[in-house]
Amino acid sequence: MTQLPAQTERKLGLVIDLDTCVGCHACVISCKGWNTENYGEPLSDKDAYGANPSGTFLNRVHAFEVKPDTGPAQTIHFPKSCLHCEDAPCVTVCPTGASYKRTEDGIVLVNEKDCIGCGLCAWSCPYGARELDQVAGVMKKCTLCVDRIYNENLPEEDREPTCVRTCPANARHFGDFADPDSNVSKLTRERGGMDLMPEQGTKPVNKYLPPRPKDTMEEIDILAPLLAPVASEPKGFLGWLDKALEKL
């Protein structure tokens, strides 16, 4: 059913810390691995060893550069996967009911048996979170590892999305945003967690933590004042050249 639930009992999602992400792409690889071997159709590749490889991924790491008005530019690694939006446009546009948002935990899923591969849900997503698998012809998206988080066959520490489990920098956190005391709610509150493209009105569940402000090094070199440059004005030939050029 493509009508969105008025509200969900829980709001499971991710917090992604742009301050600590090192851009190693381990989450991309572990996501591809887990989701190729488990839920639904495998994530295919085309021309994987040829000149123009392409493939289906549910999580990709972009990299941006931000230049403040003063100070040096910063590089920010930027993982992007489905944000499991509260007002998910990808759900309501689906003609077959294959796309749905779960009432119990808010996860947005695709029932691949009903998908006709029209691609309209991917068109409606501002974040590029859905990709039509070119071999299977059905829409693929992040499942929040629904086959891990409730899986009692796995050790308890593995019952979280594989991208979160894998991240060596601890830049990804999984939890329930409906619970104000959960780890993800606290992180969002304390670090100013933000929405991507909020003007699209999709109300994303996943939040991004902005990079912390850069600190400045305190002056601790007691000899520094003594080592300041002595000649502020050029003298001799350079001084003459400077004056001559000024006059021109």
Next chain:
Amino acid sequence: MHPAPSVILFTVLSGLGFGLLAFLGMGLPDVSGGVAFVFFFLGFALAVGGLISSTFHLGNPKNAMKAFSQWRTSWLSREGCVSVAALILMGIYAAGVIFFDVKLAQIGWIAAALCIGTVFTTSMIYGQLATIPRWNHPLTSAYFLSLSVAGGALLAGQVKAAGVLLLIAGGVQIVTWMSGDKRFAERGHTIETATGLGDIGKVRMFEPPHTGTNYLLHEMVYVVGRKHAQKLRMIALGLMVVLPAALLLIFHAGHMLALVAVLSHLAGVMVSRWLFFAEAEHVVGLYYDKR
């Protein structure tokens, strides 16, 4: 957006077909027997042919029947439902006119309204998408409807009406282009809002997430051929509106000239529809520094 030939063919042909059927349903022209058969055959062939070609871009068409189920929220599903209702009712009306010389005028009118409704639902599939600012406006519906009605009048041999409707469609097309050109900027979608990093400073892409291409770039970030957009707009407008309207209104086209007008209009709408897709920029391009 990638201008897939199947979708261009579908929207152009079914738009024309449903436009023609709408006029026939209203009894314009008032035909029966063999002549009616030819008119209705053309209308159904265009409308149904268009609908069938739209299934060519589906990844998994075997589930197509399920697409009638989600009419409560999905414009694509609504299009399926309304188009089938329109075709069934128009089929009943056509059978009466062709085989029994009976005109079920009320059914004809309802079927005509459903035909126009089908074109409206098609337009809303595109018009609803906030992710594509150029399309996300009532003008998208005006563009589809005005072209469908004008083309339908042209095929239905309504010389005067077609001429005037073509000029209206041309006006709508020009306004659609002009306001569409500005809308992405007006909506305020930038790489800064996409990444949320605007508070720190000016954002630019440092590295794409992968060296190759992907489905998103192929489907939604189509930038080929845009440099010729202005020339193509002139070609589209000339073929779609100016030439056929001149033939109808100035030269009062007979059968042969009318055929020229129809073919010219068809070619013009194809160019216009290609531009409709090729010029449409999806906000996901912001994450790839490409639009």
